[in-house]
Amino acid sequence: ATWDTSVIYNQLDNNFHVSVIMYDISDIINVKQMQIDFLRNASHELKTPVTAISGFAKTLLGGAMDDRKTLVEFLKIIDQQSTQLTSLIQDVLTISHIQNETSQHAETLNLRSFVAERLQGYLSMAKLHDVTLKNEIPESATITVDSKTLLRILQNLVSNAIKYNRPGGQVTVKYSVNDSFWQLHVSDTGIGIAQKDISRLFERFYRVDDSRTKQKVSGTGLGLAIVKELVDSIGGAIHVKSQRGVGSTFTVEFPITDNT
Numbered sequence: 108a109t110w111d112t113s114v115i116y117n118q119l120d121n122n123f124h125v126s127v128i129m130y131d132i133s134d135i136i137n138v139k140q141m142q143i144d145f146l147r148n149a150s151h152e153l154k155t156p157v158t159a160i161s162g163f164a165k166t167l168l169g170g171a172m173d174d175r176k177t178l179v180e181f182l183k184i185i186d187q188q189s190t191q192l193t194s195l196i197q198d199v200l201t202i203s204h205i206q207n208e209t210s211q212h213a214e215t216l217n218l219r220s221f222v223a224e225r226l227q228g229y230l231s232m233a234k235l236h237d238v239t240l241k242n243e244i245p246e247s248a249t250i251t252v253d254s255k256t257l258l259r260i261l262q263n264l265v266s267n268a269i270k271y272n273r274p275g276g277q278v279t280v281k282y283s284v285n286d287s288f289w290q291l292h293v294s295d296t297g298i299g300i301a302q303k304d305i306s307r308l309f310e311r312f313y314r315v316d317d318s319r320t321k322q323k324v325s326g327t328g329l330g331l332a333i334v335k336e337l338v339d340s341i342g343g344a345i346h347v348k349s350q351r352g353v354g355s356t357f358t359v360e361f362p363i364t365d366n367t
């Protein structure tokens with residue numbers, strides 16, 4: 108623990124009284140350190156896509172756009188990096204409550220095709236990490252949900268499952284259902300999470316203190332805090348099962364709403 112002290116002098120009946128009050132300020136120091144880490148990580152996360160966007164744009168302007176294949180390929184990268192940038196800015200706005208939660212709008216959709224379309228957007232990231240994405244949602248899965256909420260939950264869980272995986276690993280998205288809720292499962296074959304860290308994963312800015320991964324994998328520690336807020340906002344729940352060195356499964360429970 109780290110201590111701070113205050114000293115109070117009192118004079119009563121010609122006697123001096125000295126009181127020393129000691130405060131345990133380790134929590135305050137930890138929060139400060141987490142904020143410093145967050146700012147460092149967030150600016151790194153912001154700079155990375157900006158650097159890529161400007162680099163590819165400059166290369167195209169420098170003559171590379173004359174080749175149509177290169178042009179299309181680079182524009183795709185620019186588009187993907189812009190999406191990543193938007194998603195990060197959205198995370199920061201959401202977590203700082205600058206942006207009010209927009210009202211929820213439930214719609215009925217086919218979960219398999221919804222997930223398939225979103226996984227497409229992660230193909231280049233998966234390729235970079237040498238990870239395979241698998242959509243094991245049955246064709247018959249029809250759900251009613253606010254699609255923006257589902258999208259943000261899925262994006263955060265899938266990008267973590269890719270980032271904290273191993274080369275040659277897999278990410279699998281599954282579905283199950285019972286009378287009162289349906290579940291979305293995102294499993295990976297990655298590094299896993301120690302039991303002691305699981306309860307803290309959903310805190311803002313929290314990143315597991317595994318120095319090897321922390322250095323290698325960039326992040327802000329906001330993703331899961333946002334997932335938890337979104338899950339709470341729809342009256343759902345989230346569970347994590349994990350084994351170090353084997354992998355993790357994040358399960359989100361969505362209440363089945365009576366939409367008739």
Ligand code: ADP
Nearest residue numbers: 267268271299314315326327328329330331332
């Ligand atoms: P970050 O931006 O750091 O990825 P998150 O809030 O999404 O932030 O996750 C918090 C921390 O939880 C991560 O830094 C990582 O240590 C751990 N974590 C999240 N998802 C996984 C996963 N699928 N496998 C292993 N560790 C994970």
